[in-house]
Amino acid sequence: MAELRTLPLLPLRGMVVFPYMMIHLDVARARSMAAIEEAMVENREIILTAQTDAEQEEFAFKDLYPVGAVAEIRQVIKLPGDTVRVLVEGKRRAVIHEFHAEENYDTATVEEFSDKIDTSMNMEALNRAVVHQFEEWVRLSKKIPPETLVSVAIIDDAGRLADLIASHLNLKVETRQELLAAIDVKERLEKLYAVLTREMEILQMEHKIGKQVRKQMDKIQKDYYLREQIKAIRQELGDSNKGEIDEARKKLNEGNYPDEVKKAVEKELNRLESLSNMHAETGVIRNYVDCLLELPWNEESEDTVDIAAAKKILDEDHYGLTKVKDRILDYLAVHKLAKDKSAPILCLVGPPGVGKTSLATSVARATGREFVRASLGGVRDEAEIRGHRRTYVGAMPGRIIEGIRKVGKKNPVFLLDEVDKLSGDYHGDPSAALLEVLDPAQNSTFSDHFVDLPFDLSKVFWIVTANNLGNIPRPLRDRMEIIQLSSYTEVEKLEIAKRYLVARQRTQNGLKAKDISFGAGVLQKIISDYTRESGVRELEREIGSVCRKAARKIVEGEEAPIKVTKKNLTDFLGKVKFQDTKANKKPQVGVVTGMAWTEVGGTILPTEVTVLKGKGKLILTGQIGDVMQESAQAGLTYVRSRSDKLKLADDFYEKEDIHIHLPEGAIPKDGPSAGITMATGMISALTGRKVRSDVAMTGEITLRGNVLPIGGLKEKVLAAYREGMKTIVLPKDNEKDIEDIPETVREKLEFRPVESMDEVLKIALLK
Template sequence: MKEKKFEKLEQKVAKLNEEEIEIPGELPVIAMRSNVVVYPNTVVPFYVGREKSLYALEDSMENYNQLLFVVNQKDPKIEEPKEIDLFKIGTVVKIMQIGKLPDGTFKVLVEGISRAEWIKSIEKKYFKFKIKLLKSKYRKTKKLIALMRVVRDEMQKYIQYSRKLPTEALMFLEDMEDPDVFADLAASICPGSLEEKQELLEILHPARRLEKILELISKETELLEIEHQLDQKVKKRIEKSQKEYFLREKLRVIREELGGEEDAEIRELEEKIENDDLPDYVKEKARFELKRLEKMSPYSPEANVIRNYLDWILNLPWNKKTEELSDLKIAKNVLEKHHFGLEEPKQRILEFLATRSVSKSMKAPIICFVGPPGVGKTSLGRSIAEALGRKFLRMSLGGLRDEAEIRGHRRTYVGALPGRIIQLIRKAGVKNPVLLLDEIDKMGISFQGDPASALLEVLDPEQNKDFVDLYLELPFDLSEVLFITTANTLYNIPEPLKDRMEIIEIPSYTNVEKFHIAKDYILPKIFNELNFERKKIVFRNDSIKQIILEYTLEPGVRELERKLRTIVRKSILEIVEGKEKVIITTKKVKDYLGAPRIKEENRLKKPTIGVSTGLAWTAYGGTTLFIESILFPGKGRLILTGKLGEVMKESAQIAFSLVKKLCGEEFTEFFEKNDIHIHVPEGAVPKDGPSAGVTLVTSLFSSVKKVPVDNNIAMTGEITLRGRVLPVGGIKEKVLAAYRKGIKKIILPYQNRYDIEKIPGEVRKDIKFVFVNTIDEVLREALICEDKEC
């Protein structure tokens, strides 16, 4: 029945629209549950489907000349609203058109006529209220006209940015002069929430309504403007990426036409990454860098940086190793073939090989060879590599001041490179070479960092498994590298670095050892290098000994090798000129090398008052030094000459005080009226070290007591103010120096008695060692006293 009643509504609407409108005091009501608010002077469509609304629509058509009162719900979600759920102010509208939809609902087109406020409900079956029309009273002032213009301009900007409204919406505002109608039209297209739109409906005065509209539109326009700017930026980026993609594809096609060199390089790198035996983290990093390279221009500087980086990480021996030899006999033969003596280093290497043959997981030791120049530290490292069957590399650390030489440079500029450790590993092509770090005691510190501190990670067996070069930014395993370091002295090596190394001291060579090295190692090496028949140049044994004694005075054999090379060159010249054979005699040595270079006396010719022979240790081996002292009238001063260091100056002061005590009170006046001058010859050579105390006391005591010092005795040791003799270092080098000078008796501190075990047997049998605890024992041995109570 309900559907039949509404079938003829469309025909009735057309007829009623032509009649004159008269608004009664009561009207049927439709509760709007959408966000659409109907304003006067606007045409709005909405849908009617609820039963109450259909009754109100029917009543309007039948009894109220198509007039309705529409009012919005406070909460659109309520299905069956009551009076309390409705706003108080709504709009009286006239139905202009009705259309039935397939789902049974009706589409209603209405025109707003006037604002109204409902007073009370007068129907229970559906909403029907008594209403009160609301009229606005105003005058069209200049301020109101200006406000209309501002709203019109702001509305134009809003429609420009908003994509929801057509530009035709402005046409209604352009021609409208009535402020009230203008405000209602502007409110109908103004954005806002239901509460804000209802507030616009409830404002009667058009000026205040326009001010509220301007506030809402300005806020929305500002947001839309920001959105527009963001959209433009995104659009530009998308256009740029699309343009780059298009150009890259075009460039790819051009390359393919020209031969595809760039693509071939990329494909080659891809194949290398996938096919080479690389750790997973290296492959992942390489793939990431390759993707970056593909997106770049091949001519950009950064592309070259990435190419160099890929070249480094793909050509490092991440998993390549040399098969290590484990035959101890072969290793022993190799060590004996290249080196004479050096029993302790050879024994240590054989122990390492034996342990490696039992346990392959043993970490490689960090060996440090310490000894004077020319004793074979570097060549011993080369022999170790040969004995192990590993590749040998050498890196000189002398004068190194830049930490980046060890850790590498960060990839922040085009010329960045890995550190020299990684460079040598790549050069070797395997991850387990023998790497010799030469002159580790000669590194420096500068504003560029501390290389010694950087070496801590390299030389620490607990850390070097994950050594990270700053250029690679990837951990590289250095634990299988056999590091061998060399140094002349230990005191220049920082303690944390020294703690990570196994110290093996390589002592000076004796004259006997030098003779065998020259005869069995150096001369065969020289003839092999020159590819010359050895039988044409014959060295007599006494001539080799003469060269060692009269032309070289060194702990090693470098100068000896140079002298032998000089003699061989001069001999070859004679052979080329026509001589068949050259025999090197002592006379020939003088002819070839000139007068003997070692001009200083081996020792004093006779016992002398005030002159004692001391032993000193230097970075280049041991040496002897004479300490002289004389007395002359003066005021009790102590004069020191000979370029003495601070330690020796303090030793001289202690010796002076101790001699005063030893001489007793009867010499008090003697010391007050005489000056004592202590001199150490060779004044241009700096001298320092805690080992000249006993020598100074002996020289001073000899001068004061007028008692000569035995010229066949040398001594070393430090003293205290109470006359106790303290132990010193470098005993082996000092004893060898005394042996070279022909000294037969040496005074040593008692606590150094075990150090002579390291001295070769041929030296020990020719020298008598006297071990002392006090200065009295030293004086009894060193001074030649006729009455035995000096």
């Protein structure tokens, strides 16, 4: 038995130190630090042994393993706090016989053992087997650098070799302690070989499992793994769409969307997840998803079905317009009885300024719906109506879908303004695109190129406006209910000015009711002397001018109220613009007053005819269109056929030139309704008979002198009335249209329906 020695004791937690092993230990327990100090005073040697339970802070001697290692302390370093770092090197194995508790530290009485050298072939074979197994373990685990293999291969001492290999293996404390407790070298090598073999089996099994897992990973798992990596990369780069996508999904789940919309949005969001913010399609997908989520697929305004309240609102906002108001109230009554029926499609046709657009806003207020307006004037691209396909750069929805998207309801009052100003080119025909929008049989599944999903437009209350019905394509016209809005009479204009225009212009120009007063007859004088129009826009501008002048006077110090009278009206508006002088002119030869209809309302058409010596030419000037030129030719032929009765020379058409001129040559004029006017002017000029200056006429002429019906009689008569005419000559077939003319105008005019030119001449020509 070897000699026993008593050494300071340093218990270890979760660690086993082998001979020839150099390691740093951090010591914090007071008794352990005292043991290190004692060892440093003596011969720097200390006994190291492991605790059976590494979690215990306080221990008893029975909690320590009986086999440890005698180690030499190489270095002691004090760390911040009450901690010491000790560098120790294992020297020899030692069996602990007794433990002793000193005053400040613990000691142990130990018996040390040195390895016996065995040079037998059996030992050499075992040695080589352990080295080979270690090499394989290093190759598979890749946890130890190759230099370690070199240091192991050159060791001849089997015991030292076993301890060195054991120190490099990542083993449990119990296993390491078993190897340390193997005093016999052969036994130690055999145990180490068994440990290496088991570790090799574990490594091989890990590799096998890893291969199987990789083989079994399907496409979904790979995609998920890659997607997570992409997300992480994007988050690092600040290039993530996750927040927007999550918000869109939340809105999709919480909203009331059809199934096809949900599928389309989910598909686009999945695409967006796989794209970078810098990708060209990212912006297009975002716009598309936003559009789908913002469209009111199932959101409707609740209709107001109180007929009395709706009638009151319409009467408050507009004076007159009885026919339009009745049609709207009819719709509300039908809608109250049959709510599932399609909304009407009304087309309001009339000159500018008669209230077509403002009427649409009143309809929205009366029905309790949202209001949308889309101006179609000058639109020539079909994509403005149907939208652009998403394959184009800058694609966006059409005006229809975009308007509904803005108001957030699928049943608004939608105003399509100036539909007669649409034009087509190589981009397509927008009026043809409107056929689906305004067809009750088709618009329940309207497909916008950008949205690319059917959207229900059947609940929309469509109101279309136009100045000229003739410029609307016939297929589009057939889909709408046409309501004509005529020009206002002076009486109507006066009422409109009193009820709406004065108050509105007063407010817009910063005046209060007490700041300005309009004397008796002032508004009537503004209407008659400063305006010549079908609507009331020019009238409102003139009233606005008066209010601005009054505001200036108040600012300059004049005391309110500013009184506007007929005498001082010129101080506000300047000289009179129009004078009723045409009716007071004397009858003249070859001067006839015709009537015409234009897009801006009715107008009179002064016609002058002069006969000159020549070669029988018919000269037409004043920007006369093809139809009007044909009417002039027909009128001349009629005159030639009646030359005997009119007492004209048989060859007058060969020796005399007839020049027909319509003043205001810069304005194009066309239409058939000036036929009897030009014929009357030619007969007056050829016969020398004067034409009554208070007669206005309209009608188309045939070669036999018959007078054919015309359109727009109400507009024409109102224009003639404004110009002071007293007698209206009109075709017999238009006699029924006289009822449409306001009674206040009918009372002051004489209507003379005629069937032939002979009747016209009797009325218009003086003897």
